[in-house]
Amino acid sequence: MTQDDGLDDGLSDDALLRYSRHLLLDEIGIEGQRKLLASHALVIGAGGLGSPVALYLGSAGVGRLTLVDADTVDTTNLQRQIAHSQARVGQRKVESAREAVLALNPEARVTAVALRADAAWLDTAVAEADVVLDCSDNFATRHAINLACVRHAKPLVSGAAIGFDGQVSVYDPRLPASPCYACLFPPESAPDEARCATMGVFAPLVGIIGSVQAAEALKLLAGIGTSLAGRLQMLDARRMAWSEIRLARQAGCPVCSPGTAPG
Template sequence: MNDNQLLRYSRHILLDEIGIEGQQRLLQSHALVIGAGGLGSPVALYLATAGVGHITLVDHDQVDLTNLQRQIAHNLDRVGQDKVSSARQSMLAINPDLQVRTLVQRADAQVLDVLVAEVDVVLDCSDNFRTRHAVNAACVKHRKPLVSGAAIGFDGQISVYDSRQPDMPCYACVFPPESAVQDVACATMGVFAPLVGIIGSLQAAEALKLLAGIGESLAGRLQMLDARRMEWSEIRMARAADCPCCAGRPATAIDRV
């Protein structure tokens, strides 16, 4: 790290758990963020401020006036602009030393198979189950840790699905793809503006912990927030022996990111 980086990241470096070594790991890491909207905005900004050296953003959508109530990476001047381009501008305005790659497209299975293989951690900030299952399948295949968040109305949830750990469930263990779950759009149900900031910030925190090799992740635990009461609840999750996604996963020990 140069003198400017030592100063920029000094508050991380002062933490014994991170220090220079941990910050260097962040600078050398590559994160994939699926979605640049409500959850993706705080995720992208915090990964940028924290110094994750290479970040890939994927989103097919453009900034709309209705997004500005909660999607803090965008502003009024960027209405109509691709969300990934808008988010990239905000990230580089904070930290111009980053490498930020943007893809204006849907995250389908073919795209994810290529992208997930290249990165150290994946953050799912999408808003539909089809994409979430495609992201999970790619993470299981390539044994990459997945930080998954969701938020609608006043309810949010977050967990880590770490297929590097043989006893930990994947997303499909907990939310089977064949289950009849109907996607709910923010346009019809609404979403409490700070809720996506809370969940997205926690996603960024979990990703940074994984990349720096510190603390204990949320793997095996699903945390749920009722923002009406600002009350958290947690359930323990087990790997499903008959999971259609990870049932054949080899029982190998965890690797360091």
């Protein structure tokens, strides 16, 4: 890109080269890449889903990433959690993922937060983010994230994967008709927790779902395309078959229904 193109791109030569394949896309181009570079993504969980999310957001040029996870890298993680390595077993997952992102893009600003996100911490952190990605593995954390996103009107990209089954959606409280996570999974009807340690997970599944989460986040940040808000995508990896159900905001939702004060 040169001044002869009539573009005041404001990007360094390195950035023009690094993000050239984005710049070639009419839907992204210089303006979309600028938006990505100026954005802040909050990623809760640095495991199976958080690994591809962090790597793709960081390499694609999201200017600031905050990675949150309290766990350390274990040998059993390496079957699917691609941000980590044998050499980093025993290291905090957020530090390991930060190293992996910076190895791809040294210009990325990655904050590693080694804690288990609770409601009070999320209330502050979500308010500072442009998009939130739920890559966690438990019901309580998912609801705490959703509550903070509704309170601060921040789009939430949620993914889950267990066994051979995955699901992904966007919950965007900025859209009047968009449901929140609690519309689909009411807090009072929490299912039994299914963990990878006891249920197992097909290694590429988390990569597929996490990559979709990253794609949805990049679309939201760059202001392109149509998000998954109002739609839940489900994958049966045994048959590699996707199905979709339409979601509507629930009038009686305790989190996002009109007149309800989250918290």
